[in-house]
Amino acid sequence: MENRSPIIRHQIADYLDVGKSGASDLQLCGTGFTSLDESPSSKSDSTTYINESSSSSAITGYEGQFPFETDFVKSQEVIQYIYNIGAKQLTGEDAETDYYRVDLFNKNEDGSYFARKFHVNVEVSDIKGDGGEKVTMSGNLNQVGDVVLGKATIKDGKMTFTPDSATTTSTGTGA
Secondary structure (H helix, E strand, C coil), rough: CCCCCCCHHHEEEEEEEEEECCCEEEEECCCCCEECCCCCCEEEEECCCCCCCCCEEEEEEECCCEEEEEEEECHHHHHHHHHHHHHHCCHHHHHHHEEEEEEEECCCCCEEEEEEEEEEEEEEEEEEEECCCCEEEEEEEEEEEEEEEEEEEEEEEEEEEEEEEEEEEECCCCC
């Protein structure tokens, strides 16, 4: 009998590299995050050939975006990292990092999981909170360049990413 159970959001883990001075420090996007979605935003090119009445299209690239919403939980290092980018209005490379998406529902025989690595810029759109209410943040992680496919191992709460031998796809165009 086929398994008809839907994938539940907690079966996808998200990590952001908050490292400084070139040292990697992968932090789980968990407590405080109320949403972290994925919008691959594929780009296509359509052509209608002279012998056809309908067009043919091909996917030519992606402009991936990961919209997020979070409560400002100061003790969460990843949230503090995002806040600092928005509060200090960082730009360029100072607002870029690596983001990892791990499919915990897709376990490999060696105990690792299918994972993807995206280089992103962190766009903080709003930091807000009315009187007496909690402060929230929202924005996007915008893909820069190609996705890197690989696998993730999680041990003692720490995630390690290993790229596949063919490390990138040739479809990402950045955002």
